[in-house]
Amino acid sequence: MNDTARSQRGTLFVEEAEILSHQGFEGGQFMLRLLAPKCAAHARPGSFAHIRVDPQRPLRRPLSIMRADAQAGWVEFLYKVVGEGTRLLARRQPGEQLNILGPIGRPFEPHRERPRALLLGGGVGMPPMICLAEMLKADAHWQPLALLASEVPFPFRHRPSQILVPGLPDGVIASMPLLEDWGVPCRLASQRELPGVYQGYITELARDWLAALSTEHRRQVEIFACGPHPMLEAVAALAREYDLPAQVSLEEFMACGVGGCAGCTVAVETPAGPAMRRVCVDGPVFDAREVFPAA
Structure with a gap:
């Protein structure tokens, strides 16, 4: 063990x-x-x-x-x-x-030296981001921004945000009411054309926000993400582009869920070289650089 x-x-x-x-x-x-x-x-x-x-x-x-x-x-x-x-x-x-x-499983672990938490949730990867947002909102030290994406209708009735987020495209104002009520800035993305929703990939919307930050503020950002594999791969690339730490939660099929069957193993890159890790107990949260190393 x-x-x-x-x-x-x-x-x-x-x-x-x-x-x-x-x-x-x-x-x-x-x-x-x-x-x-x-x-x-x-x-x-x-x-x-x-x-x-x-x-x-x-x-x-x-x-x-x-x-x-x-x-x-x-x-x-x-x-x-x-x-x-x-x-x-x-x-x-x-x-x-x-x-x-x-x-x-291993949870997300925000680092206090990076209070600007960028939360990216895609599809059924939204729940961990909502859970993390609820934890962060309890401490005024944190400044989270949640970007959520779905290619099916969102499981809530979105509404225009009353919280200004500089750096995002004009007209992108749709938010999740629960997060808005918590005072957590939120914006939505989808490939579908929806009022107030960014039409495109969530990582493109995140890039717009990151590009608009000052160098000092960008150094305070840490990325947290959960969603489909291609999305997480794009998140890891975005984190490398801006030299930011990123934690990703992987979605894998599981049998036992407690590390006994090793049916949910993934390849990771460690300081000692390539290795296999079990998503259920070694994760589901990993450093993005471990599971999506630079090509």
């Missing part, structure tokens, strides 16, 4: 969690809230839970934690139906029980 996996001992729990709410959205997206006090008490931005979607389906499904309330004891997830497992999960109703294992 390596140091990362060993550090998670004592913070991983199995619970029979009651479904408190389960709301469907366009594009096969669902918001799931579970009463899971132990998981809620230890959840961190970037951690996930392994959920048994159906009694007849032994293999669990990993879902990133979007929000957690330690006092009320609930955890919330956003997921998209992509296969039989999530299709079965989408049928589950409030009041039913789901077996949940979590929280699992």
